[in-house]
Amino acid sequence: MTGAHDEARHAVRPGFTVALEAIGASAYLVDEQGHIIAANSRAERMLGRRAEELVGQDAHELLHRGARGQPLHVSQCAMRQAFHAGHPAQGDDDYFARADGSVLSVSWLITPYALEGRGAGTLVIFHPREQERPAGARPERTAEPMGELERLALLAETTTRLTSTLNVDEALHRLVALVLPRLADWAVIDLITEHDEVWRTAVVHSEGGRLVPYEELQGPMPPVPEHSTMPLSRALRGVASALVEPDVYRSPPDSGIAVEQRRLFDATGIRSAVVVPLRGTREVLGALTLGRADKLESFTAADLPLIEDIARRASLALDNARLYQRQRAIAETMQNHLLPQMPRVPGLQLAVRYLPAPDASQVGGDWYDAFTLSDGATALAIGDVVGHDLEATAGMAQLRNMLRAYAWSQQTPPSRIVERLDEAIMPITDVTMATLVCARVTRADDGSWQLTWSNAGHPPPLLVTRDGLTEYLTGGHSLLLGTGTSTRRPDATVVLPPGCTLLLYTDGLIEAPGRTIDDGLNRLRQHAAVLAHRPLPSFTDQLLSRVQPPGLDDVALLTLRMPNQPRPGNAEGDASR
Known part of the structure; x- marks a missing residue:
């Protein structure tokens, strides 16, 4: 049990606990095996146990009891049976064990709950069972058509x-899956673009357990009229939510948007709808319309608070996703403009690729460079600035420009260039730390090509012969830049065999969750060996396709292909002529 406890404790994500705290009742989450992976503070107080004592434990063994506190066999436990069935369920006559040995009479609700990256889970919400009311006493009528525990579970799952997710399309897909078919048969999402245009982004119908998009009803919408009193126009201005019947749009339309809304009602058969604004922190993002065509019940005013609460949470997610996508676009644009074009070097082939991470906060630190030096040699560089986003992109540009200046002005080994960079990085750049491989490719008098390099904490270059033999160039290694430690850095030199391929890459290509660095290096070596005979552009593209970097970090890749036979020559200057 201790191993399961430790595994669950380390696997739990902070987002789970945050979502549970937003629930106005005691709640905990269990994984597919029934082990608790998160609990909120209300559950801690109710059970007399800290979250650390709950996480990792089998919920049935720890908590479920009979009326006298006796352990229950699984066959006698209604909650455990419902858990195995995998469907929402609730009960009003069960007991939980508290830490002090007493038993707590509880009402409970369980519902399936998606655990991002961990598969399916189950949310358990419970509270002390109400005492029996005196004869003749009438229970309070709830204002919510949906049960209170169900409502809380839906809001927690929504959050x-x-x-x-920081992807707008994925957030919209999840929003639709949350509300259909639980609240409606139809879901319609209208978003306001950055150019103040309205786009009907989603029209989805729940049909026999499937969510079916109706793309013919999607697309651009007319502008939002400033003074229209129609429900959708008011929602898109962020004014108010509204209950809507089809007759509202039967009267002569006051705008093009009203015409489109009438077309929607006619095409879908919606006979009762709720339209609510999607308001961001700075602006109105759009509107959510939920419609009922097949359900017997019409929406009432009692439905509005729940749907508005869902819309508020969805708006926060969409606002964040849009912000990250803007940051990502800016970082990618900067990165693409800052990364250089490759020089033309007779006899040598160069190919480069840059893959931005899907998460905007991870874009910006990786870079490559290649340029001809004043003495005719070819300089190669690959690096990774610690940090992400725009600051890392700006730091990358500073570091790259400094390296170019030092390498051009000083005809010294790569190690001296790296030392000068390390001395300057702290006082005159915004870079805190960085890794780097700095290399020179020169041509010897006998026509052979040599690589001399110095490695400051970066993954080692990979050399692949045309026959598929591979070698990681582990020499010339020293500390990364920016540690504040003054040290002499070594160089290493190797003769590049005819027809070989040299790979310089960043760690996004070899690092992945659940895999060691050695696993990533071996995987890269194996695929590079198989592709050694391919033309360099195909080699580079196929390598990325087969290695399949996980996309948690951006990836920079520079590949160099040597000529098949050394050509006669007596000066390294031939490399640039």
Whole structure:
């Protein structure tokens, strides 16, 4: 049990606990095996146990009891049976064990709950069972058509699922899956673009358990009229939510948007709808319309608070996703403009690729460079600035420009260039730390090509012969830049065999969750060997396709292909002529 406890504790994500704290009742999450992976503070107080004592434990063994506190066999436990069935369920006559040995009479609800990156889970919400009311006493009528525990479970799932993605399209897909078919048969999402245009982004119908998009009803919408009193126009201005019947749009339209809304009602058969604004922190993002065509019940005013609460949470997620996508676009644009064109070097082939990470916060630190030096040699560089996003992109540009200046002005070995960079990085750049491989490719008098390099904490270059033999160039290694430690850095030199391929890359190509660095290096070596005979552009593209970097970090890749036979020559200057 201790091993399961430790594994669950380390695997739990902070987002789970945050979502549970937003629930106005005691709640915990279990994984597919029934082990608790998160609990909120209300559950801690109710059970008399800290979250650390709950996480990793089998919920049934730890908590579920009979009326006298006796352990329950699985066959006698209604909650455990419902858990195995995998469907929402609730109960009003069960007991939980508290830490002090007492038993707590509880009402509970369980519902399936998506655990990002961990498969399916189950959310458990519970509270002390109400005492029996005196004869003749009438229970309070709830204002919510959906049960209170179900409502809380839906809101918690909305928070977790929508805030765990920074992709707008994925957030919209999750929003639709959350509300259909639980709340409606139809979901319609209209978004306002950055150019103040309205785009009907989603029209989805729940049909027999499937979500079916109706693309013919999607597309650009007319502008939002400033003074229209129609429900959708008011929602898109962020004014108010509204209950809508089809007759509202039967009267003569006051705008093009009203015409489109009438077309929507006619095409879908919606006879009752709710339209709510999607408001971001700075602006109105759009509107959410939920419609009922097949369900018997019409929406009422009692439905509005729940749908508005869902819309608020969805708006926060969409606002964050849009912000990250803007940052990503800016970082990518800067990166693409800052990364250089490759020089033309007779006899040598060069290919470069840059893959931005899907998460905007991870874009910006990786870079490559290649340029001809004043003495005719060819300089190669690959590096990774510690940090991400625009600051790392700016730091990358500073570091690259300094390296170019030092390498051009000083005809010294790569190690001296790296030392000068390390001395200057702290006082005159915004870079805190960085890794780097700095190399020179020169041509000897006998026509052979040599590589001399110095490595400051970066993954080692990979050399692949045309026959598929591979070698990681581990020489010339020293500390990364920016440590504040003054040290002499070594160089290493190797003769490059005819027809070989040299790979310089960043760690995004070899690092992946659940794999060691050695696993990543071996995987890269194996695929590079298989592709050694391919033309260099095909080699580079196929290598990226086969290695399949996980996309958690950006990837920079520089490949160099040597000529098949050394040509006669007596000066390294031939490399640039």
